[in-house]
Amino acid sequence: MHDGEKIALLPVGESSYPRVSHAAAWATAAWETA
């Protein structure tokens, strides 16, 4: 039931996290098109 280890937490709309910048940009894009 709890497979939290497979879940990544990424900032939404923030680009100041170098390691997740691509994902953050993607999340921002998703927001912009919402």
Add this chain to the structure above:
Amino acid sequence: VPAAAIVAAALRGTPYAAGAREALERAARAPGDEARALGAVRDGAIEGVVVYGTFAGSRGAGRLHVVAVSGPSRRTGAGRALVKGALLHLSEAGARFLLAELPDDTGALPGAREFLATLGFREESRVEDFFRDGIALSFQRREIAG
């Protein structure tokens, strides 16, 4: 599915959708101490979102704006992971506790109280008939170990 759509779907038809959307919009466009958002991503798709921060002008008073998880992903740990992520970040930022201002509305928000309870939240105080007759504002508090 965009984070905004998850929040909108989770709160559709409730009186709480507008406030949650505003919090997410602020967090996404201008993340800062008062509001920032995390998305839970599994297999490349956003399954949920948490918006959290600190109360404006406070010292170490964390605020849980909203947690929303898409329907198919509920009860899979996404919501717990999101709140734990927020708690970790707030702890690192020096927050002493996290407070959720929960509408005590089991019709519109089924399971919300129980969800928070499993994460260690306890009712700090409540304001009866706050949102409307019969719907209280429940302050749910979770300590953050210092």
